[in-house]
């Protein structure tokens with residue numbers, strides 16, 4: 731099989747400046763689905779809220795070394811890595827400490843390149859197929875670091891009225907990052923989340939987004955599903971909490987669509 735396993739690590743920033751659109755849920759469940767088919771996956775929690783860390787069952791007490799120390803150059807990412815309950819899935823956790831990083835880095839040289847430098851260590855490049863960076867809900871220095879470090883951006887987009895406006899701003903930001911920092915930055919894909927088939931607005935938004943971005947939008951759509959929203963309070967990905975629910979099944983489909991598209995990209 732030709733994919734990341736042969737092509738080297740693929741670093742994907744899961745980003746959208748809006749909160750509550752499904753970034754963390756997508757990072758956790760896509761990561762779990764990729765790990766389940768044998769890919770070596772790291773989820774890098776870059777949100778001071780630490781929702782990815784909590785959602786994977788990593789308690790505060792087990793977050794001694796975090797993405798904050800790695801960004802500040804006080805530790806390596808390898809030192810921050812913790813195992814999760816899921817085989818092939820590791821986490822770099824975060825805590826609220828990370829909220830100080832932006833101010834602390836502001837007058838540092840190469841402040842936008844900190845994460846890229848941390849991720850280029852052989853311990854990361856040689857030991858992972860996918861790194862999914864769970865970004866904060868803002869276009870701040872943390873998100874910029876993730877886009878400078880990443881090969882691509884995966885955008886979860888909630889099917890709601892202002893979705894396209896927010897998307898335009900995000901796409902402009904990606905263009906600016908390409909111009910100034912990372913010319914090779916790609917859009918991995920747009921995934922429509924919290925889709926409600928009973929709601930005409932969901933359909934309208936989905937059609938608009940597909941009209942605007944064409945094949946960059948995944949065929950797979952993530953439905954609104956109560957089991958997905960219950961899972962984090964159990965410290966488990968939805969895929970472990972209830973792998974049969976419609977939400978989990980959608981994330982399994984998303985992972986196989988992503989892998990299929992990766993094969994096509996690498997072959998091209």
Ligand code: ADP
Pocket residue numbers: 748749750751752753754755756781867923924925952953954955956958959960962977
């Ligand atoms: P973000 O990381 O973009 O802020 P989250 O992934 O944390 O967004 O999702 C926001 C909230 O919505 C969380 O409570 C999460 O459990 C819930 N949620 C996410 N995706 C779904 C879904 N498909 N169906 C139902 N609830 C969802």
Ligand code: MG
Pocket residue numbers: 753754755777781864865
């Ligand atoms: Mg989040």
